[in-house]
Amino acid sequence: MITILFLTIIILLILIISGSWIYNKIVTVKEIKETPPPGKLVVVNGHLMQVYTEGTGDTAIVFMSGGGTSAPTLDFKPLWSELLDQYQIAVIEKAGYGWSDIADVSRDIDVILEESRTSLEKSGIASPYVLAAHSMSGIEAIRWAQKYPEEVTAIIGLDPAIPGSYENMVLPNIFTQNLAVFAARTGLLRFIPDVANSSAAIQSGYLSAEEVDTYQALFYRRTLTSNMQEEVKQIKENAKKVNNDPVPFETPMYFFISDGEEIDVPNWQEILFSYTEDLIYGKHLTLDAGHYIHAWEPERIGKEIDQFLKQLN
DSSP states (O other), X not given: OHHHHHHHHHHHHHHHHHHHHHHHHHHHHHHHXXXXXSSEEEEETTEEXXXXXXXXXXXXXXXXXXXXXSOHHHHTHHHHHHHTTTOEEEEEEOTTSTTSOOOOOOOOHHHHHHHHHHHHHHTTOOSOEEEEEETTHHHHHHHHHHHOGGGEEEEEEESOOOGGGGSSOOOOOHHHHHHHHHHHXXXXXXXOHHHHHTSXXXXXXXXXXXXXXXXXXXXXXXSSOHHHHHHHXXXXXXXXXXXXXXXXXXXXXXEEEOOSTTOOSTTHHHHHHHHHHTSTTEEEEEOSSOSSHHHHSHHHHHHHHHHHHHHHO
């Protein structure tokens, strides 16, 4: 009797998972047709990357997303919308993010950097740039300033990571991560809509109903992609590589720092304070907001960015 019950449960699970997988495949094809990329797709290193651009200002502000952000263009919209009147904005979507391809490419930080530079060049966005980097991409922005200082006017840190952030960071539990990957690939994640709807971009209220639907569609097909997982695996080595080269002291930086409650790093705020205080022109502002700080305080951050950049001229 127990054997029969056990086999019945196994068969039911297989049927549920198979049905969910088939449904997910069908719906994904439909969603891809209904959500064409709003930006420009360019071929970089053998795969397609999207760069979203808007605005006509003389200064280009380049937004670089944090690790695992499913839809960078929409994620940053609350903030880049505040800057369009005076700046040209560009949002880079790395391999495995947003409308860009999932690709079999190295996630060594120098490879990521060269792909980002090439994507901007092919999109007609000329340097120098103001790099607006969220979370993990903070070390990518610092690397950019280390290797190509003439291309970086300033770095805007949106609760950014720096090399020291990863010294004591606990990386995601492999079992939990694999479980999330399984839920995403089989489509089971679609049956837990609160997960997608909990994203800061949606919760902020700055996206239209159509944009919310698009964000959800991207979330279901761009959750923990192979590229995102590889970035996590390499993040500590990438941080060491950046840490081994001199700090770009001459690059102006303004860090907007969250309350730190969503970050599993001891002394998150103090680490970022210390980094900016050692720069020739460093500045920081602590806000009572979560890690996706650009979604919660876009008006204030937008005004601060504008004032900061005008002071550099």
